[in-house]
Amino acid sequence: MTRYEVRLSGSGGQGLIxxxxxxxxxxxxxxxxxxxxxxxxxxxxxxxxSKAEVVISDEEIDYPKAIKPDVLLAMNQKSCDTYIFxxxxxxxxxxxxxxxxxxxxxxxxxxxxxxxxxxxxxxxxMANIIALGALATLTGVVSLTSLEAAxxxxxxxxxxxxxxxxxxxxxxxxKNLPKENAEKEVSYENSLNE
Amino acid sequence: MATKNAGRQVLLQGNEAIVEGALAAxxxxxxxxxITPATEISEAMSYRLPGVDGTFIQMEDEIASMGAVIGAxxxxxxxxxxxxxxxxxxxxxxxxxxxxxEVPCVIVDVMRGGPSTGIPTHVSQGxxxxxxxxxxxxxxIIVLAVSTTQDCFxxxxxxxxxSEKYRTPVIILxxxxxxxxxxxxxxxHPGEIEVLDRIRPNMPPDWYIxxxxxxxxxxxxxxxxxxxxxxxxGLIHDVRGFPTERPDEIVPFMNRIFRKINQHFADIQxxxxxxxxxxxxxxVAYGSVSRSARRAVxxxxxxxxxxxxxxxxxxxxxxxxxxEPLLRKVRAVLVPELNMGQMSREIKRINQxxxxxxxxxxxxxxxxxxxxxxxxxxxx
Amino acid sequence: xxEDTKLVYKYLRHDKKFPHVWCPGCGNGILLGALxxxxxxTGLEKDEIALVxxxxxxxxxxxxxxxxxxxxxxxxxxxxxxGIKLAKPxxxxxxxxxxxxATSIGGNHFIHAARRNLNLTAIVVNNNIYGMxxxxxxxxxxxxxxxxxxxxxxxxxxFSIAELAGMAGASMVARGTVYHASLLxxxxxxxxxxxxxxxxxxxxxxxTQYGRKNKLGGAVEMLRWQKDSAVRLEKARSLSxxxxxxxxxxxxxxxxxxxxxxxxxxxxxEAAKKMMARPS
Numbered sequence: 001m002t003r004y005e006v007r008l009s010g011s012g013g014q015g016l017i018x019x020x021x022x023x024x025x026x027x028x029x030x031x032x033x034x035x036x037x038x039x040x041x042x043x044x045x046x047x048x049x050s051k052a053e054v055v056i057s058d059e060e061i062d063y064p065k066a067i068k069p070d071v072l073l074a075m076n077q078k079s080c081d082t083y084i085f086x087x088x089x090x091x092x093x094x095x096x097x098x099x100x101x102x103x104x105x106x107x108x109x110x111x112x113x114x115x116x117x118x119x120x121x122x123x124x125x126m127a128n129i130i131a132l133g134a135l136a137t138l139t140g141v142v143s144l145t146s147l148e149a150a151x152x153x154x155x156x157x158x159x160x161x162x163x164x165x166x167x168x169x170x171x172x173x174x175k176n177l178p179k180e181n182a183e184k185e186v187s188y189e190n191s192l193n194e
Numbered sequence: 195m196a197t198k199n200a201g202r203q204v205l206l207q208g209n210e211a212i213v214e215g216a217l218a219a220x221x222x223x224x225x226x227x228x229i230t231p232a233t234e235i236s237e238a239m240s241y242r243l244p245g246v247d248g249t250f251i252q253m254e255d256e257i258a259s260m261g262a263v264i265g266a267x268x269x270x271x272x273x274x275x276x277x278x279x280x281x282x283x284x285x286x287x288x289x290x291x292x293x294x295x296e297v298p299c300v301i302v303d304v305m306r307g308g309p310s311t312g313i314p315t316h317v318s319q320g321x322x323x324x325x326x327x328x329x330x331x332x333x334x335i336i337v338l339a340v341s342t343t344q345d346c347f348x349x350x351x352x353x354x355x356x357s358e359k360y361r362t363p364v365i366i367l368x369x370x371x372x373x374x375x376x377x378x379x380x381x382x383h384p385g386e387i388e389v390l391d392r393i394r395p396n397m398p399p400d401w402y403i404x405x406x407x408x409x410x411x412x413x414x415x416x417x418x419x420x421x422x423x424x425x426x427x428g429l430i431h432d433v434r435g436f437p438t439e440r441p442d443e444i445v446p447f448m449n450r451i452f453r454k455i456n457q458h459f460a461d462i463q464x465x466x467x468x469x470x471x472x473x474x475x476x477x478v479a480y481g482s483v484s485r486s487a488r489r490a491v492x493x494x495x496x497x498x499x500x501x502x503x504x505x506x507x508x509x510x511x512x513x514x515x516x517x518e519p520l521l522r523k524v525r526a527v528l529v530p531e532l533n534m535g536q537m538s539r540e541i542k543r544i545n546q547x548x549x550x551x552x553x554x555x556x557x558x559x560x561x562x563x564x565x566x567x568x569x570x571x572x573x574x
Numbered sequence: 575x576x577e578d579t580k581l582v583y584k585y586l587r588h589d590k591k592f593p594h595v596w597c598p599g600c601g602n603g604i605l606l607g608a609l610x611x612x613x614x615x616t617g618l619e620k621d622e623i624a625l626v627x628x629x630x631x632x633x634x635x636x637x638x639x640x641x642x643x644x645x646x647x648x649x650x651x652x653x654x655x656x657g658i659k660l661a662k663p664x665x666x667x668x669x670x671x672x673x674x675x676a677t678s679i680g681g682n683h684f685i686h687a688a689r690r691n692l693n694l695t696a697i698v699v700n701n702n703i704y705g706m707x708x709x710x711x712x713x714x715x716x717x718x719x720x721x722x723x724x725x726x727x728x729x730x731x732x733f734s735i736a737e738l739a740g741m742a743g744a745s746m747v748a749r750g751t752v753y754h755a756s757l758l759x760x761x762x763x764x765x766x767x768x769x770x771x772x773x774x775x776x777x778x779x780x781x782t783q784y785g786r787k788n789k790l791g792g793a794v795e796m797l798r799w800q801k802d803s804a805v806r807l808e809k810a811r812s813l814s815x816x817x818x819x820x821x822x823x824x825x826x827x828x829x830x831x832x833x834x835x836x837x838x839x840x841x842x843x844e845a846a847k848k849m850m851a852r853p854s
Contacts, residue, residue, distance in 0.1 A: 021376060025205045028378035035205070037376035041315060062489040063564050064375045064482070223661055244846035249660045249839065254686040258653040261646065261683075265626075265657020268644065269665065273657065291647050418624050418642035418658060419665050425587075425637055427645035436590055436637055437645075 004141055005066035006054045008131075009083050010075025010096070013046040015128030020052030022150045023132060023142065027056045030146030036064040049079060056141060071139050073131055074100055075113065094135055096127065109138060111173045117166065126166040129155075133170025144171065200383045208346040208373040209234035209276075212302055212366070213242060214381055215350030216274050219389055221300070222248035223273035225262035227255050227281060230314045231370040232304035235276035256281035260288035263299045267292075268426060270417025272354060276302035279321050280311060282328065289363055290329030291428040296361040296405075296415070296451065298392055300353045305369040305481075305532075307559045316559025317370040319481055319532035325365045326510045332448070334455040336364045336462055337510040339480040343377035348387075349507065355390040356462060360454055361412050367509065369532070371482035371561050395422055406433045407446065411454030455511060463513035466505040467520075469495060473502025475574040476524040478517070478541060480506040483530050483562050490567035501571055512540050521548045526574040530554035530562045550574075578607065585610040585620070587640045595634050599793025601752035601778030602632055605699060608755055609668075610639065612762035616666075624665045626655045628675035631706045631780075632699040635670050649680025652687040655694050663836050666695070666766060673700040674712040677733050681713070688742035688771050692835040695765045696773045698735050701780040709783030720787045735775040740828045745770025747828035751777040753800035754824060764826065770834050777804070777822070 006023060008016045017039045028035035036055040041048070053066040068088045074080035075096045084104050087093060093105055098114035111134055117127040129151060136147045148167060155163045206214065212235055216224075224239040226232075240250040249266070253259040259275045266273040277285060282303045292299055307313025308320045321328075325337045336356055340349045350366060357364040395402045395414040404424040406413050416422035429437040430444050438444060455462065466484075469491060470476065479487035484505040494501035504520055506513065521527060521541070527549055529538035538553045545551055554570055556562050586592075596602045613623065620641055627636035629648035636643040642665070646654040651669045659667045676684050676698045687694060703721060704710040711721035713733045720727060740747045746768040750758040758776065765772035779785060779796035790796055807825030810818060 021205065024376055024378075028205050029203050032203075033378075035376075035378050037205070038371065039374060061377070062485045062492070064371065064377075064485055065561060067564065223657065225657065241846070244839070244843040245850040247843065251656070251660060253653065253656070254682050257650060258656070258683055258686070261650040261653025262657035262660070265644070265654040265659075266661035267657070268642075268654075269624075269658045269661035271661035273661070287647055288650060288653075417662070419621055419662050421621055423620060423640055423642050425643045425645065427637070428647055429645065434589055 002057060002059065003061070004056045005069045006056070006071045006073070006135070006139075006141065007066050007069040007083060007086070008052045008054075008073045008075075009079035010050060011079075012041065012048045012050040014050065014075050015125060016050045016075065017041070017052045018154070019128040019132050020054050022147070022154050023135075024054045025154065026136075026142040026146040026150035027054065030149050031142055033058060034061050036061045038065050051079070051083075071135065071141070073135055075127070075131065076100065077102065080104060092139060094131070094138065096131065109177055111177070113170070116169055116173065120169050121162060121166045123162065126162065129163050129166040130170035130173070133167040134174040137171045137174035138177075200381050203378055203380050205376050205378050206343055207234060207376050208340065208343050208368060209304065210238050211343045211346035211379060212276070212350050212368065213238040215347040216300065216354065217242060217246065217248075218347070218382070218384065218387060219272065219351040219354035220391070221272045221274050221354060222246065223263065223266035223271045224248070224275065225251045225253050225259040225266070225273070226275050226277065227253055227259050229256075229278045229281045231306055231373050232276045232278045232281075232302065234373070235302060235304075256284035257287060260285040260292075260301070264288060264292050264295070264297050267297045267299050268418050270420070272298070272358070274300040274302065276304065278304050278306045278314075279308045279318075279324070282321060282324060286324075286328040290331060290333060292363040293329065293333040293335065293451070294428055294430070295426050296413075297363070297426075298357040298361050298415070299363050300350070300357055300366060301363060302366045302368060304373040305367060307557070313559040315370065317482060317532060317561055318557065318559065319367075319369055319483065319536070320557070321367060322509060322531075322533065322536040325367055334362065334452050335510055336360070336362060336455065336508070337367055338364065338464070338507055339367045339509050340372050341481050341484045341505065342372070343375060344379045346372065347379060347381070351387055351389070355388065358390050358392045359412070360458065360462075361392060361415055362455065367481065369481050399423070403433050404435045405431060405447070407450050411450050411457060459511060459513075459515060462508060463511065463516060464507035465513050465516040466507060468503040468505070470502035470504060470520060472500055473523075474500040474525045475571060476502045476504060476520055476527045477567060477571065478504045478506065478527055478529045478537070479531070480509060480537065483532060486562050486564045487530060487567050489564035490571055493564065493568050494571045497572065499572055506537070509537065512544070514544050517541065518544060518548075521545055524549055526550040526552060528552050528554060528567065528570050528574060530567050532556050532562065578611075581610050581614055585613065585640055586638055590638055592638075594638060596631060597782045599781060600631070601701065601776070602635060602699065604752040604755055605632075605697070605758070605776055605778065606635055606638065608758040608762055609635075609697070611759045612766060615759070615763045616766050618666055618766070622664065622666055624655070624658050624667045625670065626651045626658065626667065627670040628672065628680060630672040630675050630704065632670050632672040633675065649675055649678070649683065651675070652680060652683040652694070652696065656687065656692055659692055659694055660836070660839075663693075668695045668697065668766065670697050670699070672705075673698060673702065673714040673735065674704045677713045677735055677738065685738065685742040688739050688744040688773070690835050691743060691745055691771045691832050693769055694771055695762075695768070696739075696771070697762065697765070697776060698773065699776045699778050700735055701778040701784060703780050703784040705780045705783050709780075709787060715784075719784070721784070722787070736773065736827050739773040739775070743771075743832070744773050744828065745830055745832050745834075746772035746826065747775075748773070748826045749775045749777065749822070749824050751800040751804050751824060752779070753797045754804060757824065761826065768829070770832055777824075
């Protein structure tokens, strides 16, 4: 893998920066790759737009930010509309269909992360972990074992089980996506069994 | 040991790596005031320092922070503060004191968009000249720029070492991108890095002349409370540290504080060169922009353009000895920076018609991209 | 040798080219005497003392005394002192400031040092004027007084330094005058030995600038004014408001035991070490 770029976007408070850190830790510390995680944020602690990027490479990374993301996760409509223009031509678009109602591409992979977090985990703030599980499954950019280790190392003590559950829900949701949508991009090379 | 993760691969923000570097270099005192985008340094210091018998204090402002840092250093403890442009402006007063009283200390300025409150959460390199000339009066200063998380660790260690060795404040210029980028780095074991301490007097206290000249230009420095009672002042002073208005005492003093830096340029000035041996066009960059420049230069090489990169680690004193031969042999130079041309001005100053200098400036709070540099590079 | 001569010999720097910068009759000399007498009474070694001064006439005091001395920047003496004390808590750190130094340019540092209650001794020489720069009004210049920047009379209200320090949280606050020299010795000694932030406001005079402009006479007349206007705290308690009109109290005004910063920080270190010892 020479250079692989992931952009996680949405609004402040959706946990995108934490998701970026976890993804970077999984790929860097646990998978042993070179990683660069950057973010941009406004003065607001909640609300406003939020963007985290992770660049993963086998070699030392020069430019730390995403140039043309290979993957875009859009957790709200605004970020989807804004960043779709930056996505690589063959890049993967993953949207949270709870908030992204106008999906700009037929090739977008739509999963209702926030809805699932509310209904299946009981905590809306876990949408980011569900999305990470799905993203890792759909892209193969990090091994799922590493991702799980990174999640468990970063989350608050006492919430490990819930986070593990959220991760599994994300992984399952990604695997259950209609094949015709996912065929081209999905790589199932990673699984929890490896 | 300060770094409990020594030897381990960890994912750290630039700001956190600066803290780990400082602790590894022996920093045991930090005084600061919250400011974006440098706050994580204070936060990490407040968490880490008490665990290693160090002291963290949040002062009432940046003026006070710089004062406390000087006080701690006089008492013999390696000390640091960190801030961003507006706070750095407030520190200039006491920074001048540290220069003239020759008090070792490290000041981190995580640059954000200016002037004034500016663009607090976005990147800039607008403090290059403030770092050089921010405090009033003629003074030597050492300013180092960091570009990666690994730099944040190792250049911070270097900053402390230079500061101790030459009894001078050393400024680390980071920027919002470097400070907030998380990268995987390996924290070295204590024995793997060189740590320098100030030279202390070993003569009997009665013989100690605190500001006496010597071949190095750096007098030994005593810590308060160890028998060598001496006077520290921001006034220009004689060799005993007492205020003087005599030209025959002022001149040798000023000459010495410049000479102690000037005669050690080779030790202080650091430039990282890449593909410069046969370069026909050169990019001169520093901080986060040097990362964009590195990518642009590599891409240009792939297209057959003989491009090279000179990444400035030491911004001040400007590494003229390294840069002059490079300027002499290339056809043109591009200086991309996140300001209206602060370092390019210095490069033009020493260029003296040797080559063509072009600038690429950005002041909108976003990083110059590799594509922008590449586009200019291929046209040089 | 007379007792004071011995002290002068012991505590003043021999290698400093005297004479000092102060005008004949200045209160700073009396304060310097009180300071070295007080220090001598505490029995502290010279090496155990760090003396930090600010900028102004009082700021020059640090150069004359044989301690670990810093002549800091204007208003910032307390910030330097904070660093010294935290880095080497065994040092007794004494800070000398003027009224403009401590309560104008250094006003923020002053109240925060008091609030923080670090174990420092702050001596504020209050002569109601910026003397060294030539007689401009300061935060303690009385309403209506003349100065080179209030030629039509000062329209600002004055700070009471002692009250300010007390309200900001100092552990000990005292006020003395350079006229009442032996009381001043006692107050400074007590302040040095006090655990916590202690403040001694020293009412002094600047006959050269303030006295001359306001037609208050020379040093002798201004010292006499201190004698007539100062009322010992014990006596002041029995006087009515009218009787205290135009007068001020001297003595120990505040003396209380509050948590001291260095002690509190020791708890922080213990907590941090417990945290670090945990397996990560």
